[in-house]
Amino acid sequence: MAVNYVLPSRESLLPVPGIRLGYAEAYVRKPNRKDMLIAVLDEGSLAAGVFTQNRFCAAPVTLCRDHLARTPSQRAIIVNTGCANAGTGERGLVDAGATCDAVATAIGCEPQQVLPFSTGVIMEHLPMDKILAGIPMCVASLTADGWYDAAHAIMTTDTVPKAFSKQITLYGKTVTITGISKGAGMIQPNMATMLGFIATDACVSAETLQDLVRMAANVSFNSITVDGDTSTNDSFVLIATNKADHPVIYADGTVEFTALHDGINEVAIVLAQAIVRDGEGATKFITINVSGGKSNAECMKVAKAIGHSPLVKTAFFASDPNLGRILAAVGYAGIDDLDQNKITLHLGDVLVAEHGGRAASYREADGSRVMKEAEIAVNVDLGRGTEKVTLWTCDFSYDYVKINADYRS
């Protein structure tokens, strides 16, 4: 179902020294599915994260922020699907705290060294009997080879597991970067109903790790949109186990920092694009490039207006080069002094619009040809500056409605 997505094989996912993973079928909501994940980090590991901007953030997000503020020296992440523990008030915080306590006891660390994550239905309380019963099951299955099962254990409406590994060389040492993600709907920039976890055995300072997670989020998870909804639970966490035995890396522009930065970004982009390729009901993968802006922010405004428009997205679904809908979205993006006569619009390599209207050279057959492809690029030049952004999104199909109308049934 996912658009042009290469399924990860078990063998393609490389263990990261210093981290072991285990899962459980805990029946949080439904039977016979992996619905809990634990990742246990060796002592000396560091973690950093970015989280949802939603003011109605979930209880586990509040605890993650609090624990990371206390110490970057984290020892475990614990994830459940089926229930988001969001909109659950004071009891939600108590439940998330009890989950961390149980993990801390099970693996031998402080509760503040456990980062909790939940995803699923909102406004229902965690079934704590099942969660607490699931934790020992997770611990019993811990293995360094656990990434493939881990990718499955965090899926909700995802149709494919999302995971990717790559290796880089730092100071002559081979370093691994492996990550998993989940999310298929309610995805938009500034974090969505998505979870992303990337781990590396590289040796990094805590401050640099925080820089790296922010930079990676900006070019990956904050540059995708499925339906414009921002969830209560979105989290992206980067872990460095510091096992690689090379000099500590700082954000200083050295070749080693650049190699690590680029490697993490590449993994994050693959994981973020996978969420769009598996977007609920998606049949097309759309890359929206907006250039020629006065600022990054105004370029993203335009990209989001296009990427969130139900009219544009249904036209992609229909393979209909109804390109006026794209121009209309550019027009209402909220740039007050936009001059429509300076905008050019390309669909793939086909010039569609310029000088405030349809390009003289444009033929609908050319537009139709591009629209029929599974991967489509929309290139807008605002003609007023040098900034640019890229946003990835998908089309809007019957199945999006079906999936979201049926989700809780």
Place this chain on the structure above:
Amino acid sequence: MAVNYVLPSRESLLPVPGIRLGYAEAYVRKPNRKDMLIAVLDEGSLAAGVFTQNRFCAAPVTLCRDHLARTPSQRAIIVNTGCANAGTGERGLVDAGATCDAVATAIGCEPQQVLPFSTGVIMEHLPMDKILAGIPMCVASLTADGWYDAAHAIMTTDTVPKAFSKQITLYGKTVTITGISKGAGMIQPNMATMLGFIATDACVSAETLQDLVRMAANVSFNSITVDGDTSTNDSFVLIATNKADHPVIYADGTVEFTALHDGINEVAIVLAQAIVRDGEGATKFITINVSGGKSNAECMKVAKAIGHSPLVKTAFFASDPNLGRILAAVGYAGIDDLDQNKITLHLGDVLVAEHGGRAASYREADGSRVMKEAEIAVNVDLGRGTEKVTLWTCDFSYDYVKINADYRS
């Protein structure tokens, strides 16, 4: 198909002294449908309008703004469906101008006293041969009783004609207010792919007419959303023919001004709600009341976040009380210092959430009961001020996708 919509009868639509209407089947895009409308206003009539905020505004919108800036003393409106004359560059302006010239010649007035409107597919040029052939047909069918046919002549994907009349008394005289509207998709606050025309024979100053059209737009056409898209062509025009032979009304708080203001608002609200009831694929009519805000603007931010969320709208379609999706939308509406613990959410009369989570008294059976109704009220109290707004919207169904994927076919 339209939700709880009372079809107007021919008899219910009252003529407005000083205005005659005519239509044509001009085959602008499709055969055998009324697709052009003319309204001819007696000398002494005044017009005022509000128009799309889209920077890619259509050529007729540009001309309307220009003509109204030159003189409020307008003599005709001319409308075509099938082609929006938007994204058509310089030639679009020439075509719209030629249309006004032809109308001016046909009825005997200045071209700047003609207001042109187009709705339909974007980025295609007006078929000027058909438009110019349609104008004499429109003029030939002019009649004061033409409102019912006029409502049909401006429909695009609308499934029902939208029209409403009422009468009020000003200084002992019976005054009529009659209006028509069109629009079914691409509707959101700040004008959408909608056209609205309201006429009255009341005697009003030009400045007051401009005040009245702005005030009516705010509580009607700017308070509805179907899919969040803002079109290139949205226009709402208010006409006063000044035939009622009573003292001229100014915006001065007199009982007469209030009566006229309330009457116009009532007609505008019926016409705006009709657009939502006939929203593309709509099966539910949703009223979103946001109160307790510090400002009108922040209340509208929250209302729009709820009203634009595909997740919320598909849950309404499914009659699924997945109310966490509403809380999530409140949370990402963009109010930075929102305290989730002060928010209360009612679905109809059912208290759903308070103190940052599900209300202790809430039972899903109660939520389900409300969600099954065709008209649903969502009441959010932000608990931080005294401002409030109301936004009307509809659900998001399979048919929305079908209609918009097939629109040009």
